[in-house]
Amino acid sequence: MSGRQRIAIVVGTRPEAVKLAPVVRELQRTRWAEPAVLTTGQHGAVVRNTLACFGLRPEAELAPPANARGPAPVAELTAGLLSSLGSRLRATDVHAVLVQGDTSSALAGAMAAFFAKIPVVHVEAGLRSGDARSPFPEEAHRRMIAELSDLHLAPTRAARRNLRAQGVAADRIVVTGNTVIDAVVAASRNPCHRTVPELREMEQDSVPLVVVTAHRRENWGEPIRRVGRAVAVLSRQYPDVTFVVAAHMNPSVRTAIEESLRDRPNVRLPGPIPYDAFARLLSRSVLAITDSGGIQEEAAAFGLPVLVTRDNTERTEGVDSGLARLVGTDETEIVAAAEKEFAREGVLDARKPDLPFPRPNPYGDGRAARRCAAACGWLLGLAPKPSDLTDQET
Known part of the structure; x- marks a missing residue:
């Protein structure tokens, strides 16, 4: 692994595991990246099992914060996550930190990386409801993570517009599509x-x-x-x-x-x-x-x-x-x-066709993870900047 750039991928909840797994797999295929999955304990064994669906295992499983398996107050949960992630990042040589979405783990990961002066990459950046208190606390998390991020991987053009409205520079944004499309189609091929x-x-x-x-x-x-x-x-x-x-x-x-x-x-x-x-x-x-x-x-x-x-x-x-x-x-x-x-014709009459993409998908083309990995390489000066997703209107 000599000469590879070590990239920490912070995973706290099942949705993060789902959406980041395809990115980890793409990073593993590059010549320059050494991806390391760090699980925070927010969703415990569920995250570990979800990663296993994609053939992945965490490099490190951090001790869960107190009450993380129950409805812990957001402030206590975030403080515990920040402390454990901060300690881990200080103890390892990391060149970039990837966080996804809007969870307490994502916010804590971005904050810990920022305090350690490590570049932050935000997957699924730019989602906005317009109401800082709904959904709570996710909408506020998104806005705060944007302020700390060095690279914003927006799933759609609408997300890019939101980031630009917040003052994010255009050259720090790549429109990738949403990695969940990559994940759900691949996972759906396994029989229930x-x-x-x-x-x-x-x-x-x-x-x-x-x-x-x-x-x-x-x-x-x-x-x-x-x-x-x-x-x-x-x-x-x-x-x-x-x-x-x-x-x-x-x-x-x-x-x-x-x-x-x-x-x-x-x-x-x-x-x-x-x-x-x-x-x-x-x-x-x-x-x-x-x-x-x-x-x-x-x-x-x-x-x-x-x-x-x-x-x-x-x-x-x-x-x-x-x-x-x-x-x-x-x-x-x-x-x-x-x-x-x-009441729509045919909905209850026959088995739904088991095919992906039966109509234009507003969230991407199933190649988002590849763009995310390439964008990380560009941030670190190791790969050209990927083109934005341009083959469909979003």
Whole structure:
């Protein structure tokens, strides 16, 4: 590995593991990079298992902050992450630090690198909802990470416009597409039943599937309960549709979404689902009901309509393209929006084609990780700057 540039990739949560795994793989293929995955303990074993879906293992697993496996206050979580990451970076020779998105781990990683005078690369830079308190605390995290970053890897042109509006220099931005498209299509090729036997029956038959998730901090409590009650109503109205509730690892969040659904015969409650199985499930579904930003993007890889149970979204491209619709957490709105989707011709009549990119994807072309890796090489003076994603309007 002599002469290679050591790049630390900070991974704290499952979405970070998903979106950074393709970048790590691309860095491994270069002649100049020595990627080192550092996991922060924020999502514990779930991150380790998700990385394994892509054939990756962390170089170092940092001790999780106190209460990291529960609903720790954001300030305490961030302080613990910053301390552990700062110690690790000071003890190793690192030439650049990659962070992704808007988690506490991403913010702490960017801050630790900045304090150590190490260049910061922000993957999925430039998402903005326009409201600093929604989603909380992610929107504020994004803005702060932008101030600390040396290279901004924007997933879309809209994200680039947001960065320019914040004052980021144009020559510090590369539009790459979103790496989640690379990840979800690759992962969806693994059969569900290999990792989740409970999903074997759904893999074999042609029953229409609806994927449901809920986890956003601003939705904790009654909003998530309303989502659960809306799904219960839909399960009664559409007995031939199977609703799969992919629960969050936080037990209180899981209880809130599941409490109205436990006795419904066409509702499956498998608990947290490994990423490759979840990707396969998305590829087979006819609708997603979710407050997840990542699923809004992942669903687009399969042309899957999404009902977004939030009041706003930073993934505006999906809304603009017609794939996503903001419905909030009002039970009546969710039910009405789902009824409208089910009424479209053919939605409930046949098995969904298992093909990626059935329509133009607003989030990229599946080659984002390659551009991200090349951009890191350019930042370090080891490779030419890659061209922006230019083959589709975003």
